[in-house]
Amino acid sequence: MKWVSRQFGDLEYDENMVIHFAEGLFGFEQFRNYIIVHDVDSEPFRWLVSVENEGLSFPMLEPGMILPGYEGHVGNDKEIWVLAALKHDVEQSTVNLRSPIVIDRRSYEARQIILDDESLPFQFPLVPGGNGTKGR
Amino acid sequence: MLVLSRKLDEDIRIGDQIIVRVLAVKDGQVKLGIEAPRSVQVLRGELVDQAQKENQAAARVDRSSAAAVAASLADLRTRGKGTTE
Numbered sequence: 001m002k003w004v005s006r007q008f009g010d011l012e013y014d015e016n017m018v019i020h021f022a023e024g025l026f027g028f029e030q031f032r033n034y035i036i037v038h039d040v041d042s043e044p045f046r047w048l049v050s051v052e053n054e055g056l057s058f059p060m061l062e063p064g065m066i067l068p069g070y071e072g073h074v075g076n077d078k079e080i081w082v083l084a085a086l087k088h089d090v091e092q093s094t095v096n097l098r099s100p101i102v103i104d105r106r107s108y109e110a111r112q113i114i115l116d117d118e119s120l121p122f123q124f125p126l127v128p129g130g131n132g133t134k135g136r
Numbered sequence: 137m138l139v140l141s142r143k144l145d146e147d148i149r150i151g152d153q154i155i156v157r158v159l160a161v162k163d164g165q166v167k168l169g170i171e172a173p174r175s176v177q178v179l180r181g182e183l184v185d186q187a188q189k190e191n192q193a194a195a196r197v198d199r200s201s202a203a204a205v206a207a208s209l210a211d212l213r214t215r216g217k218g219t220t221e
Binding site: 007008023025026027028039041042043044045056057058059060083084085086087088089090093096098099111112113114122123126127 | 177179183184186187188189190191192193194195196197198199201202203204205206208209212
């Protein structure tokens with residue numbers, strides 16, 4: 001399949017790799033199908049790229065890089081990502097630990113959940129000492 | 137919006153699988169019991185609002201900002217203050 005993303009230009013993907021969100025993401029419920037794009041320039045981030053809206057993409061990170069053991073909050077059998085609100089300045093950048101993306105590794109069915117754990121902030125600083133709703 | 141009044145221990149049913157019951161009313165707070173299938177996420181409205189706000193912030197990120205942050209992270213890591221470890 002071919003897709004043209006505003007940020008990434010021409011993308012080619014296999015239909016089997018499409019991640020399906022039956023309910024979409026919060027605030028973006030109308031878009032259900034995404035692929036994960038690995039952009040070498042922005043490693044370690046990956047991009048959740050809509051294949052229905054050419055302007056829609058979300059940078060995300062493996063949560064273990066930010067908070068070791070985080071997977072235990074969700075369940076170890078799933079692939080887990082947290083979305084990153086990146087500002088040009090790393091100190092202003094945050095990751096959303098409260099509502100991760102959870103992907104079933106076999107079916108590629110995914111959903112964004114909200115964890116019932118108030119110790120996990122929506123805006124967790126990407127780096128120690130950075131600005132977020134919780135210091136680290 | 138449908139508006140209706142319920143007394144203590146009364147419930148409402150939404151479809152044939154969702155039940156919302158009034159468990160307690162005290163000092164301006166209402167305690168609700170909710171029964172719903174596992175496939176239905178039951179969430180506090182303000183948390184959904186916040187999740188939407190964060191998603192919108194993430195959706196605004198462009199590739200060059202992400203690359204700048206990635207470069208800063210790599211730089212911090214080589215100086216031994218990175219986010220890993």
